[in-house]
Amino acid sequence: MKKLSVTLIAALLFSSLFISCEKDDDTTTGKFDNGVIVLNEGAYGNSNASVSWVSYKSDSVVNNVFYSVNGRSIGDVLQSAIIYRGKIYMVLNNSHKVEIASSSDFVQAGTIEGLNTPRYATVANNSLYITQWNSWGQKGAVMVYDLSSLSKIDSIPVGYGPEQILYSDGKLWVANGGGLSKDSTISVINPSNNEVEKTIEVAYSPTRFTVDANNNIWAICSGLTIYDDNFSVIGHKPSKLAMINPDNEEVEKTVDLFAEKHPTMIDINPSGNTLYFGGGWSFDGIYTLNISSTSYQGPIINGSVYGFNVNPKNGDIYCLEAPTFTAAGTLKVYNSNGGEAVKTVEVGIGPNGVLFN
């Protein structure tokens, strides 16, 4: 029996060796001002979304920021985020929630649960507006939460697959991208009564907005790829840009883009007169358009850019590449003319955008 005991104790001691060797993995700390917050989707279904921080001044990078600070993973598919009054609101698409943390140190500050495939968020009148697709076959909705109590206030029905929601000119603009169905409308919501006051018809699959120097709203409409029952491509609906006058809520200009290619991202330079568009799933390159023109230029940046954002202070273009969804993605920074990257750093898995903190 003595031999027995000795053997068992040895086994337990043996195991403790591994415990001490491997327990402290994945830990990093840091403050996260003065840099960009990179949103890494992760791979759908793998619950490995993450946040990276990249310094403006150096190549310093901190990956897995939320995990490092809070000791837990953030969730599945970090679709988007906004920063408002010192807090970051992160929309986790396949976790059906919004995680809230301090945008400075990323200490967790709350969770909104019970959403149904949320996509984007914005703030108006001290309320958080979140677009969500809802279940298959259903139209989407904008869910409204009180920013202070995080309690649900309202639910506003909109079109299929609502994507970005923009608060501009005192109104909320919702791009009904179609989601798992198809749509070609933009819903205009009055935040004072949370009702849709107008639905604007545009091209197929509006996804993102930006606002130009004249306060006009630009929506990028990705168009559609059409399949038959055997998943063979049988046609396309073209991609377009739509310029909306916020005063009369009418489309005042449409720019034809590509007949069979489908860009999904749009942003604008700091002076508000040059649009950048391109990127997204299955689209190569970033193009430009002067807001007074009807013909685009480019591409000024080549390659598969999954997402991009323009620094509103200096016009630098922050491009995210997601070569695979199991290995690290890349952030490449270009000056406003594109060309070659001036900075390249490795970030999390499946990066789709940045916030300028």
Next chain:
Amino acid sequence: MKFKVFLVIVFIVCFRITLKAQMSIDTIKIDEVRVYGSYPDVHVVGASVLKVDTLKLLTFSNRSLADLLQSNNFNIKTYGVGGLASISTRGGSSYHTAVVWNGINIQSPMNGNVNLSMMPVTMFNSIKFQEGGSGTAYGSGAVSGVLLVNSNGILNTPNKVNVGIMYGGGNTRSVTSGIKLGNRNVAVALKLYGSKADNDYSFKNIFKYGEPKENISNAQAKQYGLLSDVSVRFTENTQWNLSGWIQHNNKNLQTIMSSTNPSQANQTDDNYAASSNFKFSFGNVAFKLKNALLDGKIDYSDPTTNNFSISEFTQFINEIEAKVAALKGGEVDINLNYTRETANADDYTSGNALRNKLSAYASLSKSFFNRKVLLSTVLRSDMIDGDFKPTTYSLGTEYNVLSFLKLKASAARVFRFPTLNDLFWANTTYAAGNPDLKPELGWNTDCGAVFHYSTNLVSVEVANTIYYTNIKDWISWISDPTDSWKYKPVNLSTGESYGDELSSSFKYHVGKFNAGVGIMYNYTHSRMYGDDDYDGQTMFYMPKHRLNGNLTLVYGGWQALFDYSYTGLRYTDAQHSLPYYNVGNLSVGKNFSISGVKTTVLFTVNNLWNESYQLIRSYAMPLRYYQISVNMELSKL
């Protein structure tokens, strides 16, 4: 005597319950069940031997192969409680381990997997695990190891009837039942099982603020199966075995921890298998004719995403084998196999796939120096749809140095053909198959030693094996940035792994008292290499360290088993990992006899210290839960 009648009635009643209410029934007694790496035939010679304590087998008799193997230091990936469970060894993926039933490889031709959570331990008369590459004998997929299970071979087993019931955590109820009747020339065996579980175990949600304790949702499962075997000995040299296996599994796919909305996904599996083995001999030549038909259907549904898909495969396997004694104590074995694989899936190009496989191998085994040294070599050739594939071969040897010490070594050229999913997946927005894939091809080598010493009081066994595996043209599904980031299978890189497998056992016996200690440790160094982002990457879900220890105590009719396992950190992608975990289980049981009916009552506490752990990222595993089972066997029929 009344109790015997009662037991037979219970069997019959349980049988009806199984058919009507999908409750279960099956035998709980396994005549000889061992989990080890050795050479099930003359095909491969050389590797370590690992035996499972008998009490552990009893403890897991009402549970799945996945549970049993996990408790024996195998690396099991499980998508939650009762979810898809697969085994992977020596740095390989799940599709690198073949699962062979009655000599038939039952890996799905569509994805290379076998769900071990749908295979109850009590279904089989024999369970073995052979580490290392055995593709030369078992064909494509036997790259890292082979799990061999048999339900036939019943002519020499005693007649019996048995019934077992189990109730446990997650409102799990199962009934198992079996009957075997016959003599040395004709025998029939029937095994039935079924289970129903809510699987609403409590767990700690580590994805949520404050790590609240919650219950697993949408994980309900219903499972039933029937396995029958008939064996006939026509003459001393002529024998026929016929086996049939029907299995149904209806499983809700559990809500992952990171989701705040309950899952609504469901998967129903229906599998049918029949195999015939006819053995006869002329003079010094023994023949074996083997035919099998396998059919598997998966019906997946998720209304939240409108994802509904049905896939089905059929395999028709035909094999003839001849063995002849040669070279004074040696043996030559020649085998020819034709397999036809068909599959239908919503996601396949034109909806279906067809593959014809023809293979042949020849082996030579020979002993030397009064059987102190054994050598075996195999040469194999494969043809798929008319195209010859690379020739593979293996060599193994054993050397009995002393009565208590044996040395072993083997080397095998291993291979794996692309699955039908790899080849025939339709070109869609997000994914596309790749008909130009090459087969994976590599080496698996190992060597080891076994020390065994026993007296009337004690028995000691220590076995150690070191191995090296190198697989080129490893097939991986990755996103292709040059083609709209579609997921495609490509011959991406080289997989390399090496490691050490150590097992030891110490047993002590005096009078009515038996005690035993077993320790198993695996070290696995596994990496991917290639001209891409995966270069130098540790293989996903492959822990570097695994340790298992168990302590058994038996006194009179009482028995106790404490089982401990440690699994080290596992990478789930290039940047994230799951931390190590320790799990301990304790079982206490009492064996007694009522009117000649052997009865075992067993009480088990699983996850003694409430460890929060994951086998697949975000899939919760249960905190502490309990099980009680009663198994009865009547063998004097």
